[in-house]
Amino acid sequence: MIWKVMRDENLGCNSYLLGDEVTGTGMVVDPLESVGATEYIMTAQDLGITINHVVETHVHADHRSGARELAKSLGLKVSFGARAAVSYDFQPLSEGQKLSLGSVEVEVLETPGHTPESISLVVRDTQRGDDPMLVMTGDSLFVGDVGRPDLQDAGDDEIIQASRMQFESVRKILNLPDYTELYPAHYGASKCGGLFMSKKPSSTVGYEKKFNFLAKISDVDEFVDRQMKLLKPPPEEAREIRAVNTGTEMEVN
Amino acid sequence: MEGEGNFDYNALWKRINNGEVLLIDTRLANEYTKKHIPGSVCAPYSRSGWGSAIASYFGNDVGDVAILAPNETIAKAAQEEAGKNGFKVVTVISDGMNGWESSQLPTAEMKEITPEDLYEKSDDYTVIDVRDPFEWSSGIIPGSLKIPMEELPAKLQELSKDKKYALVCASGSRSQSAALYMADNGFDAGNVIGGMSRWLSRSLPVEYE
Incomplete structure (x- = not known):
């Protein structure tokens, strides 16, 4: 199995290139504009895999996505959770759907909350075993923190609703085996998390279950209450960045 | 050029068969293995010394060279590298086997x-x-x-x-x-x-x- 983390340390963003070296099939998750389409294509070629899927875990509100440019360079469509409100044509993914990369299998979990279309991707290396090996959680569950529910320009009621969904989504991720490696879309510096986000870019399900301040709360009302108390101003330009990433605005600046 | 539109695959096929052009396939080995143009050589592009590797393998006095690539990004990089290493690149196909297959010419699988x-x-x-x-x-x-x-x-x-x-x-x-x-x-x-x-x-x- 090929697994390559490609990050932007200034933005605190993780993106992932994965695939199966035997069949030469691969996937990029949450590609970054700052890394650039060429870098993903060339890295995949050097590792001996072709990029067959370009997947976004959700519409990002804090940084510009490189998904559309990458997909276009490869003659592919970007894949999104089916509920994504983007203006361009995308490949919808829904709960339980499996994408096969040779012996590497990627299963879609719908994990709404941070955004309605948020998904997490559970990866199995079937050459080694049938159980989950790792999960890419987007902005649903971070190392030390969970995704904030308030970046949709929503009112208070909607934010509370989103927070309740976030609670369920976190539970869903934490139902994976404890040893499952956890790879979120952000770490450290990112504005999509809160007070507790770790500078460490990856963790395990078991560790977060035990020590993640918000994720270990077992009561939904307490979770929502905590999350509401931790709200902070949205990142500057969140609206503009979302507009670029959803294709509703051609270009900002 | 660029493997689209009115590209004349028949002419290229003739030139390959007559030994007038060396067709270098830059796709990954397993893509090549699944399907390739008969007579083409498999030389997957890589950022670490691809140009000098093909130069030392073929010598760069092989005459006209055609490049087949899986996408524009690799097509561009391979063309540049081949040029730097003294190859005379006359044709670049940047859509993998798509155009070739639609022209109904022979393939090896x-x-x-x-x-x-x-x-x-x-x-x-x-x-x-x-x-x-x-x-x-x-x-x-x-x-x-x-x-x-x-x-x-x-x-x-x-x-x-x-x-x-x-x-x-x-x-x-x-x-x-x-x-x-x-x-x-x-x-x-x-x-x-x-x-x-x-x-x-x-x-x-x-x-x-």
Whole structure:
């Protein structure tokens, strides 16, 4: 199995290139504009895999996505959770759907909350075993923190609703085996998390279950209450960045 | 150029057949193996010294060169690298095999067989294990012919063009070259993807020497 983390340390963003070296099939998750389409294509070629899927875990509100440019360079469509409100044509993914990369299998979990279309991707290396090996959680569950529910320009009621969904989504991720490696879309510096986000870019399900301040709360009302108390101003330009990433605005600046 | 629109594949095909142009396929080896233009050479593009590698392999006085790439990004990089290393690039195809296939010109293809498929259809295939003899102690697929890679050319005449062969090594890499070599020599040969590593990890039956 090929697994390559490609990050932007200034933005605190993780993106992932994965695939199966035997069949030469691969996937990029949450590609970054700052890394650039060429870098993903060339890295995949050097590792001996072709990029067959370009997947976004959700519409990002804090940084510009490189998904559309990458997909276009490869003659592919970007894949999104089916509920994504983007203006361009995308490949919808829904709960339980499996994408096969040779012996590497990627299963879609719908994990709404941070955004309605948020998904997490559970990866199995079937050459080694049938159980989950790792999960890419987007902005649903971070190392030390969970995704904030308030970046949709929503009112208070909607934010509370989103927070309740976030609670369920976190539970869903934490139902994976404890040893499952956890790879979120952000770490450290990112504005999509809160007070507790770790500078460490990856963790395990078991560790977060035990020590993640918000994720270990077992009561939904307490979770929502905590999350509401931790709200902070949205990142500057969140609206503009979302507009670029959803294709509703051609270009900002 | 660019493998689209009015590109004249027939003219290129003629030039390849007449030996007037060397077609370098920059796609990954397993893409090449699945389907390629007969007579093209497999030289997967990589950022680490691809240009100097092909220059030392072919010499750069080979005359006209055509490049086939899986996308524009790699097409551009390969063209530049080849140019820097003294090759005269006359044609660049940047849409992989798409344009070629729609022009209905000949292709060379090689099958891929998963260990699971091979196990289920074991009566249909004759397995050739191309690993080195010391590797056979980890177990061989029952009934395999044991022909180390370097002995394969000499043994070809003992093999039958009426049989279906499945080639296996440790990981599926050497057997890919071997199957391709057999296919280019007119045999019905497929590569067992994942090789003995996948066969063994699936607990499929093996016999020991």
